[in-house]
Amino acid sequence: MNLNGVEEVGIQAEAAMASMQAHGVRPTPSNFSVWYAYHTGQNSDLTRTIDVLLSNHCPIDDQALDQLHGTFFKPPVSERALCEKTIRARDTLKTVLNLVEKARSDADGNDISAQFLANVQSLADLIDSLVEETSRFVGRSERLGLDLRQSSDKIDALERTLDDLRREATTDGLTGIANRRYFDVTLQTMCGDAMNSGDDLSLLLIDIDHFKKVNDTWGHATGDAVIQFVATTLAQSVRGQDCVARYGGEEFAVILPTTSIDAAMHVGDNIRTALSRRPFAAPTVEATAHTVTVSIGVACYDPGESLAQLVQRADAALYQAKKTGRDRVVAA
Amino acid sequence: MKSCLIVDDSRVVRSVARRFVEALGFAVAEAQDGQLAAAACDRQMPDVVLLDWNMPVMTGIEFLRHLRARDDGNKPIVIMCTTERDISHIHEAIAAGANEYLVKPFDQPTLTAKFGRVGLA
Numbered sequence: 001m002n003l004n005g006v007e008e009v010g011i012q013a014e015a016a017m018a019s020m021q022a023h024g025v026r027p028t029p030s031n032f033s034v035w036y037a038y039h040t041g042q043n044s045d046l047t048r049t050i051d052v053l054l055s056n057h058c059p060i061d062d063q064a065l066d067q068l069h070g071t072f073f074k075p076p077v078s079e080r081a082l083c084e085k086t087i088r089a090r091d092t093l094k095t096v097l098n099l100v101e102k103a104r105s106d107a108d109g110n111d112i113s114a115q116f117l118a119n120v121q122s123l124a125d126l127i128d129s130l131v132e133e134t135s136r137f138v139g140r141s142e143r144l145g146l147d148l149r150q151s152s153d154k155i156d157a158l159e160r161t162l163d164d165l166r167r168e169a170t171t172d173g174l175t176g177i178a179n180r181r182y183f184d185v186t187l188q189t190m191c192g193d194a195m196n197s198g199d200d201l202s203l204l205l206i207d208i209d210h211f212k213k214v215n216d217t218w219g220h221a222t223g224d225a226v227i228q229f230v231a232t233t234l235a236q237s238v239r240g241q242d243c244v245a246r247y248g249g250e251e252f253a254v255i256l257p258t259t260s261i262d263a264a265m266h267v268g269d270n271i272r273t274a275l276s277r278r279p280f281a282a283p284t285v286e287a288t289a290h291t292v293t294v295s296i297g298v299a300c301y302d303p304g305e306s307l308a309q310l311v312q313r314a315d316a317a318l319y320q321a322k323k324t325g326r327d328r329v330v331a332a
Numbered sequence: 333m334k335s336c337l338i339v340d341d342s343r344v345v346r347s348v349a350r351r352f353v354e355a356l357g358f359a360v361a362e363a364q365d366g367q368l369a370a371a372a373c374d375r376q377m378p379d380v381v382l383l384d385w386n387m388p389v390m391t392g393i394e395f396l397r398h399l400r401a402r403d404d405g406n407k408p409i410v411i412m413c414t415t416e417r418d419i420s421h422i423h424e425a426i427a428a429g430a431n432e433y434l435v436k437p438f439d440q441p442t443l444t445a446k447f448g449r450v451g452l453a
Contacts, residue, residue, distance in 0.1 A: 192415035
């Protein structure tokens with residue numbers, strides 16, 4: 001390569017930045033150091049780890065990036081540990097010095113040259129000054145430790161905020177149930193478990209009937225209320241282990257682990273019944289009498305098929321439910 | 333004919349993987365845990381091992397370390413095949429000598445692509 005070192009680094013850094021952007025990685029300093037190393041391939045284990053994540057469609061989110069940084073960019077040995085090491089060295093040398101002093105007095109200084117003793121003494125002086133210097137470091141570190149303790153409350157608060165953000169990132173704002181992103185990750189986890197255990201796993205795709213008409217007739221506020229009403233009913237109609245998510249618009253998805261297709265059809269029917277029995281409290285008087293119905297497509301995971309195929313089969317069944325009159329459950 | 337040893341305690345995973353791997357033209361042998369896999373390697377060292385992580389008796393990572401410590405243990409290509417998909421697991425597997433890493437659940441195109449990345453498909 002004809003470029004000089006600085007130019008080369010600049011070009012690599014720019015390319016790494018572009019690649020970060022392409023993969024949706026936030027441009028923080030620690031993320032950049034991870035991505036720069038990945039892009040240049042200077043750390044083959046790091047490169048291979050990220051390649052595994054990308055080739056398996058695993059999300060490279062902030063959590064993953066923090067972990068990458070922690071794994072491949074280890075912090076330097078702490079000042080404190082360094083000081084302790086120096087002090088240990090001094091103690092060892094003092095012991096040696098005492099032994100030498102003793103030997104000299106025992107032998108009346110005949111066997112040990114004055115030059116050697118001078119060398120030992122100057123080494124001892126050097127170590128003493130080093131210890132003095134590092135002790136000042138220790139004092140500073142301890143004061144710093146106090147500051148850290150004082151700011152630990154702030155860090156706790158920050159962590160709570162981060163937890164909230166993480167929850168927010170997986171929750172649908174309108175309904176409070178899981179969002180599409182959480183659904184995608186959960187479907188992968190649960191299908192992986194189903195593949196391992198050999199247990200059935202079923203998926204319901206649920207679409208509100210005539211939703212466009214609701215919106216057009218009574219407006220978006222009523223439309224939103226209908227979506228919330230269905231979300232609440234769904235959440236109350238499933239077991240704790242099941243995952244209810246807003247799939248998009250007026251469409252919902254329910255993942256039912258350890259559930260056969262027949263049992264899933266039953267769950268679908270229960271949802272229909274629950275919707276017909278629950279009063280729908282509309283924000284406008286005219287809409288109160290409106291009954292909310294849904295169409296449901298059901299598919300059971302076939303180990304070895306792609307998750308896209310599973311969703312596609314449930315979607316085709318949902319389409320059949322719509323086509324054959326709505327307010328019904330159809331199996332793929 | 334190249335040989336593939338599928339190591340997994342799940343009957344479903346073994347049968348699905350066998351179907352996909354045989355379609356790539358491999359002769360397939362199966363083992364239900366790391367210890368049985370080690371015994372299978374004693375009999376005949378496979379060209380590739382598709383290796384689960386969490387298994388009773390001897391886990392996949394234990395088997396991998398055991399394999400790579402053998403005189404003839406560097407020959408087989410090892411593809412981890414597991415639901416574990418966090419960075420510490422991936423890093424540990426690579427450090428222990430895994431060549432590729434396939435996350436469960438897998439489908440035929442994904443498995444085939446993984447075999448392709450290590451020059452086997």
